[in-house]
Amino acid sequence: MPKAQETTLEIDLNALKHNFEYIKSKLKAHTKVLAVVKAFAYGSDANTVANFLQKLNVDYFAVAYTSEGIALRDAGITTPVLVLHPQAVNFKTLIDRCLEPSLYNAKILNEFISIATETNQTDYPVHIKFNTGLNRLGFRENDVNGIVSKLKDTNRIRVKSIFSHLAASEDLSEASFTKTQINAFDTIAKAFSKKIGYEPMMHLCNTSGILNYPQAHYNMVRTGIGLYGFGNSEKEDKNFKPVATLKSVISQIHHIQKGETVGYNRAFKSEELVRTATIPIGHADGIGRQYGNGKGFVTIEGKAAPIIGNVCMDMIMVDITAIDCKEGDEVILFGKQPTASTFASTTKSISYEIITAISQRVKRCYIGN
């Protein structure tokens, strides 16, 4: 593995392949895989990740917004792309780039039909989203008749899938709630298919749903965090390989005398002689201020060096008093060990948040394949 000479997010494509295959090993042979590559593939660079997964014959991609789908098309992605949360203002471009919208209420359904009509589409693929308990986006069960009568009135669109999203698939103490959601989805989707007279695909599970509720895989599953190396439980984390490693280097070492302070607002006051290292990564790179003042840590020579004082925009200072290291040495923020999940836990955060927070300023590099 190359030693970092500047702050770098290293993306391990072999780990991505391993995670993809591990998820597939949990599925029946005919179950399709949708890879969620929103938010720059959870920070890992959507173009590279999507092109790699396309070569591995992934069935579908999903992004949150239309602009993210456009970026995939620009990068040569020809696999179907579901846009989870499109806004009507982008519908013309969405159609133009062959992206497939999730339609989640009457307003957006009507708006989409009217743009599909205006642009003279026939059977344009759309995905109908139902709310079964997350209470975020989606039609409700009593909307079914209304949607069906709209659909029977037009040949502009055709429902390619019916889907919903679980609220607590990773939390086994909520298993009975999740089972209620699964049953609700099952009932709604089956009634819906019967009424429209054809059978769209059905999908419900995110990564934790895939792992914890094999009875709910239906025709397709949607995996995000699993692809990037996290199983949302101690047991499952062992079966995944973190894809992203955030590395940096020591720019400068200081000896801080008793009574001196470090950083903005003099937030760290030295009570004894300490050795500090300044690292070129800050809150503008995604390491939020909440990691400062002893909460977060970096790893140097395998040892934890706590972040002292306030996180600056472009730098952090860490305590290396107990570590034998020099200027130019490599610094690990997270990766295979410690993982992003461990790193994030110091601020009560989760893997999802820290990996998607690493800003576009941080250089990405790729290993494996």
Ligand SMILES: *Cc1c(COP(=O)(O)O)cnc(C)c1O
């Ligand atoms: C982000 C998202 C996913 C992916 O969830 P993971 O927990 O990362 O696997 C799946 N479905 C929907 C609707 C999402 O918004």
